[in-house]
Amino acid sequence: MSTSGSVGLGSEFPPLATLDAAPGNLRPQTTSFIGREAELAEVQEALKAHRLVTLTGVGGVGKTRLATEVAARLADEFPDGVWIFELAAVADPAAVPDAVAAVLGITQQPGKTVRESVAAALEGRIRLLVFDNCEHVLDAAADLIEAILAASATVRIVATSREGLGVADEQVWPVPSLDLSAGIDSAAVNLFVERAQSVAPRFSMATPDEAGAVVEICRRLDGIPLAIELAASRMASMTASEVRDRLDHRFRLLVGSRRGLERHQTLRHAVAWSYDHLDDAEKTLLERCSVFAGGFDLQSACAVGGFDDADDYAVLDLLDALVRKSLLVADRSSGRTRFSMLETIRQFAEEQLVAGDASDRGPDRACPLLRRA
Secondary structure (H helix, E strand, O other): OOOHHHOOOOOOOOOOOOOOOOOEOOOOOOOOOOOOHHHHHHHHHHHHHOOEEEEEOOOOOOHHHHHHHHHHHHHHHOOOOEEEEEOOOOOOHHHHHHHHHHHHOOOOOOOOOHHHHHHHHOOOOOOEEEEEOOHHHHHHHHHHHHHHHHHOOOOEEEEEEOOOOOOOOEEEEEOOOOOOOOHHHOHHHHHHHHHHHHHOOOOOOOOHHHHHHHHHHHHHOOOOHHHHHHHHHHHHOOOHHHHHOOHHHHHHHOEOOOOOOHHHOEHHHHHHHHHOOOOHHHHHHHHHHOOOOOOEOHHHHHHHHOOOHHHHHHHHHHHHHHHHOOOOEEEOOOOOOEEEOOHHHHHHHHHHHHHHHOOOOOHHHOOHHHHHO
16 A cells, blocks of 8 residues: 655654643533623622632522632633532531542642641642532631631632631622512523523513513522522423412422432422531521511511520520521611521421421420410
């Protein structure tokens, strides 16, 4: 066979250039980022002023998505890369440093703990680190982050958690629900439409009834992106009006086939993830306050909590903890604080109240309002 076509052809070739030569483990997102342009700008500004910004909020509100979008837009400012540590699967708090070290390829140094080794290895690095889902390993994540910030003045960190980490120079940044003020043109409705069309390409809001149903779905789901996406996934076999009419049973309705974390596969899992990490007193007060569909104040919480008036500071401490853990909303606009729950949280807490008071908790813990009813 003739070899004339290979005359002058070299026998060694340089390695192929890759499309992703940047250091780090930030992966491209598979879905579009809808709304939150203002929030993106605010978080980026916060990260310039503070070396640690913790995004807080209720489960499913979009903390992880916002954190990764911020990281992607700032990647060029960190020549040593953007690194994401997904802590949701880390069940043992003691394993947090090991999980981070494994991602970064850091080995334990002689005479140092793993945490100290990670912090030492990051000294002088210009990196952005994203610690995702810290709430169940809060103290361990805070200890590691504190050590990293003490060792390196050039590392910046974004964390996501139901509550702040309590680390020096931390900026806690609550992630709000998607905006609904623009009605049919709102970010929440745009998210519903795009996700609905991914499973039902012909989905549209061509009729006023369907358009109105979508707006009401988003409103009744509190603008929570995960809940909206799960509702939109039902468009493969239902109409928006049918979904709207079943929202009183949202925890049975809003289940999906999303791959990945179990707590993102159903609305119940997402809410239970937050609830399960409360202590018993916090769970009890949250459940009992679910009887207030229109919000409540400290005195009302004391009444259903079963505490004496002289002990209202105990209730206040619990309310403060529930606000910090993103399960209660505190409204101070009227000069006196009123507390409320997102309707999704209230329904879940009410379910726990009904199931618990009549069974294993006993009559001594039953809600006073229910006893009087």
